[in-house]
Amino acid sequence: MIYLESFEFLMFGFSEALTVTNLIFCLLGVTFGMFIGVLPGLGPTAGTALLLPLTFGLEPVTAIIMLAGIYYGSMYGGTITSVLINTPGEAASLITCLDGHPMAKQGRAGAALGIAAIGSFIGGIVSIIGLVLIGPALAKVALKFGPPEFFALVVMGLILLLGLMGTSLVKGLLAALLGLTLAFIGLDPSTGVVRFTFGQTDLVSGIDFICVAMGLFGLAELFTNAEQSFKGKPEKPMKVQGMFPKKHEWKPAMNSIGRGSILGFFMGLIPGTNSVIPTILSYSMEKKIAKDPSRFGNGAIEGVAGPETANNSYSGGALIPLFTLGIPSSPTVAVLLGAFIMHGLTPGPMLFEKNPDLVWTIIASMFIGNVILLILNLPLANVWAKITLVPFKLLFPIIMMIVIVGTYSLNNSLFDVSLMLIFGIIGYLLKKVNFPLAPVILAFVLGSLFEKTLIQSLTIFEGDFLGFFGRPISGTILTIALIALVISIISTIRNKRIVTGDVEM
Numbered sequence: 001m002i003y004l005e006s007f008e009f010l011m012f013g014f015s016e017a018l019t020v021t022n023l024i025f026c027l028l029g030v031t032f033g034m035f036i037g038v039l040p041g042l043g044p045t046a047g048t049a050l051l052l053p054l055t056f057g058l059e060p061v062t063a064i065i066m067l068a069g070i071y072y073g074s075m076y077g078g079t080i081t082s083v084l085i086n087t088p089g090e091a092a093s094l095i096t097c098l099d100g101h102p103m104a105k106q107g108r109a110g111a112a113l114g115i116a117a118i119g120s121f122i123g124g125i126v127s128i129i130g131l132v133l134i135g136p137a138l139a140k141v142a143l144k145f146g147p148p149e150f151f152a153l154v155v156m157g158l159i160l161l162l163g164l165m166g167t168s169l170v171k172g173l174l175a176a177l178l179g180l181t182l183a184f185i186g187l188d189p190s191t192g193v194v195r196f197t198f199g200q201t202d203l204v205s206g207i208d209f210i211c212v213a214m215g216l217f218g219l220a221e222l223f224t225n226a227e228q229s230f231k232g233k234p235e236k237p238m239k240v241q242g243m244f245p246k247k248h249e250w251k252p253a254m255n256s257i258g259r260g261s262i263l264g265f266f267m268g269l270i271p272g273t274n275s276v277i278p279t280i281l282s283y284s285m286e287k288k289i290a291k292d293p294s295r296f297g298n299g300a301i302e303g304v305a306g307p308e309t310a311n312n313s314y315s316g317g318a319l320i321p322l323f324t325l326g327i328p329s330s331p332t333v334a335v336l337l338g339a340f341i342m343h344g345l346t347p348g349p350m351l352f353e354k355n356p357d358l359v360w361t362i363i364a365s366m367f368i369g370n371v372i373l374l375i376l377n378l379p380l381a382n383v384w385a386k387i388t389l390v391p392f393k394l395l396f397p398i399i400m401m402i403v404i405v406g407t408y409s410l411n412n413s414l415f416d417v418s419l420m421l422i423f424g425i426i427g428y429l430l431k432k433v434n435f436p437l438a439p440v441i442l443a444f445v446l447g448s449l450f451e452k453t454l455i456q457s458l459t460i461f462e463g464d465f466l467g468f469f470g471r472p473i474s475g476t477i478l479t480i481a482l483i484a485l486v487i488s489i490i491s492t493i494r495n496k497r498i499v500t501g502d503v504e505m
Helices: 002-017 020-038 043-055 060-085 091-105 109-133 135-142 147-164 169-183 209-230 247-268 276-289 302-317 319-325 331-342 356-389 392-411 414-432 438-460 465-470 472-504
Strands: none
Touching: 002 020, 002 356, 020 043, 020 060, 020 356, 043 060, 043 331, 060 091, 060 109, 060 209, 060 302, 060 331, 060 356, 091 109, 091 209, 091 276, 091 302, 091 438, 109 247, 109 302, 109 319, 109 356, 147 276, 147 438, 147 465, 147 472, 169 438, 209 392, 209 414, 209 438, 247 276, 247 302, 276 302, 276 438, 302 319, 319 331, 392 414, 438 465, 465 472
16 A cells, blocks of 8 residues: 555656656756766765755755756766776775776777666666665664664775785785775864874865875876886777677676665665765675686676666665655765755655655656666767777876866865875876775775774773674674675685695696
8 A cells, every 4th residue: 555655656756757847957967967977076975065056046846856866977977987097086986997997998998888877777776666665664774773883884894895905915905004094194083183194284184085086096097008108108099899798798797787786775775874885895796706706807897887786776775864864874965965955845754744746756857867867878888988099198188187177176275186196106106016006095985984983882882892793783794794804814815825836836
């Protein structure tokens, strides 16, 4: 009976969302979002906040439709730069660099962008169906997550970084340690003491993610390519081979998309998480169950399909706590919460009771927006991919300018630009000595949440670490994480012995 009522409301929502005005603003939101995602330095949170004033004169439902379109449109836009120039516009696109950019180097940028568009579409639709069917009930379960549960999730994410550490576990651990150290720069969350700033007032609030990501990935890649040009190695134009996977890749890619859809949706239900965690979990899961894990990092299509799907599925799932409980589960959703309030709406349990027409129209518009996104991006995948055919000597100054302008636009600060350049040099040097860069940036993203939740949890447990295992959810997650750690260590030692044995033979 409840499902029948939800279906009737959804049909009404479609009738409203398909009006000319709402369709136009949905298209505008998705298009703006896609271009915001393409521009390094913006991303969904900054883009949604910057365009919020454009909605002041609009009807509430039209305004939220446009902002929601910007939200999930920018999620896909960040994929484009990750694949083509190895520059993630925001944290969620970071994992895509690991296999998306190698695919581009192999002349398969179109296939990488195509499967990302398909995965994003399916993940978005699955999460919206979940929002319609089981969202309110599942959101109540998410309320049971406190600091100990968040800490356990972060620990699991950090342990799963072991799968991204390359050939040397020691180098990978050192890279992750560097990322955690960078995350601790600034104010101590418990005491307010300034630490690791070396007298620089610009570092009191910490280091911005964009400075680190653009430097370590974007600039480091640029510098490496520039070095190849200076050595006089001829540029090999990369032939773009279409926008779809090869015949034998469809089955593993679709399996990855299915797993990513479910994983991302459930992670989105947990207030306080961010889109990095489901992408890490998805990538690690795909690598663990793959018959040949060595393909990952060298252009495995599952390494693009799974995380990209989890990313967009997370976006839909993250709206459930907002709609049903009034709790933002990510910075971008917090901006959406502000938009609701600005237009005289109060998200929470009464929203479905008092404004069902608005809620269901927004949900219906998300279906339509995901279809628009797919229609826009599948034909354009090869157009975007042709950027890789531009000679590097022309591409270098253009990308350099975009990266510098994008970084400067964060806080109108030349200090941020200087930091980004420093991290570019560090990233270049780390690449020269075969240090993996992914653990640095991912540990940096998770580090602040790790510290905050650890302090809060130990305050609750009065300093007793065993308290984590006294709570069912945090205890279960930590136990699984410890088992995964032991398995990873044993697997690493075994693989090392096999390699050593082959060398001796």
